[in-house]
Amino acid sequence: MTREEVANICKAMSDANRLRIIEMLSSGEKCGCELLEELQVTQPTLSHHMKVLSDCGLVSSRIEGKWHHYSISSERFADYKEYIVAISCNKKQNKEVSCCCNK
Amino acid sequence: MTREEVANICKAMSDANRLRIIEMLSSGEKCGCELLEELQVTQPTLSHHMKVLSDCGLVSSRIEGKWHHYSISSERFADYKEYIVAISCNKKQNKEVSCCCNK
DNA sequence: AGTATACATAGATGGTTGTCAATATGTTTT
DNA sequence: AAAACATATTGACAACCATCTATGTATACT
Numbered sequence: 001m002t003r004e005e006v007a008n009i010c011k012a013m014s015d016a017n018r019l020r021i022i023e024m025l026s027s028g029e030k031c032g033c034e035l036l037e038e039l040q041v042t043q044p045t046l047s048h049h050m051k052v053l054s055d056c057g058l059v060s061s062r063i064e065g066k067w068h069h070y071s072i073s074s075e076r077f078a079d080y081k082e083y084i085v086a087i088s089c090n091k092k093q094n095k096e097v098s099c100c101c102n103k
Numbered sequence: 104m105t106r107e108e109v110a111n112i113c114k115a116m117s118d119a120n121r122l123r124i125i126e127m128l129s130s131g132e133k134c135g136c137e138l139l140e141e142l143q144v145t146q147p148t149l150s151h152h153m154k155v156l157s158d159c160g161l162v163s164s165r166i167e168g169k170w171h172h173y174s175i176s177s178e179r180f181a182d183y184k185e186y187i188v189a190i191s192c193n194k195k196q197n198k199e200v201s202c203c204c205n206k
Numbered sequence: 207a208g209t210a211t212a213c214a215t216a217g218a219t220g221g222t223t224g225t226c227a228a229t230a231t232g233t234t235t236t
Numbered sequence: 237a238a239a240a241c242a243t244a245t246t247g248a249c250a251a252c253c254a255t256c257t258a259t260g261t262a263t264a265c266t
Contacts, residue, residue: 048214066213072190146244207266
């Protein structure tokens with residue numbers, strides 16, 4: 001997973017409404033109308049958000065008649081998790097660290 | 104950590120240059136000039152990115168003379184990780200799930 | 207066939223973002 | 237004091253974003 005892909009996923013998750021959607025999907029797939037009931041947005045806005053989440057690969061959908069069932073793409077999400085968890089954020093920050101500028 | 108805070112952190116991480124910065128900081132603190140050498144941006148642009156990363160609490164800095172040493176705020180990052188890991192992305196997607204619309 | 211429902215698309219709008227050049231501020235060195 | 241260095245701020249600009257209204261498309265129900 002490239003850095004650009006991670007950036008795209010982060011961008012998709014950088015909106016509170018889309019985070020709410022992901023939270024809802026984390027308990028299992030939901031149809032659009034069900035998501036719409038919870039969020040304070042119009043239907044076209046929800047449609048836009050679902051497109052953003054789908055385009056970055058985070059969410060996949062399954063059509064059944066007139067209903068679209070959305071769910072988190074677990075493989076894709078696992079790759080993202082892996083990237084985040086790999087950021088170690090070293091605690092032992094040596095205060096006497098040599099700077100690049102000490103020439 | 105509120106959903107808005109997570110969204111802000113995601114927004115800060117939604118740029119490939121800033122992700123690169125975070126990757127570099129994950130191996131320990133770095134001064135601005137050191138980050139600048141790696142990235143293909145001007146100094147004001149780097150300064151802007153560091154402000155974005157600082158404003159969301161992801162990065163903290165330590166001033167030593169004319170050098171600013173940046174590092175990942177491990178507590179803040181841990182909170183973010185916790186949120187991400189908590190998203191379970193349920194694999195058992197019951198195909199016969201009852202839709203909200205079955206009235 | 208006609209109506210209702212679920213979702214997508216198009217177009218508009220106000221706000222935000224990443225980037226740069228120019229300039230300012232503060233620190234170290236000579 | 238002057239020059240060099242590290243970083244921040246300002247102002248500008250093109251690109252992008254979240255949202256809405258209006259409309260289109262497709263499916264299901266009566």
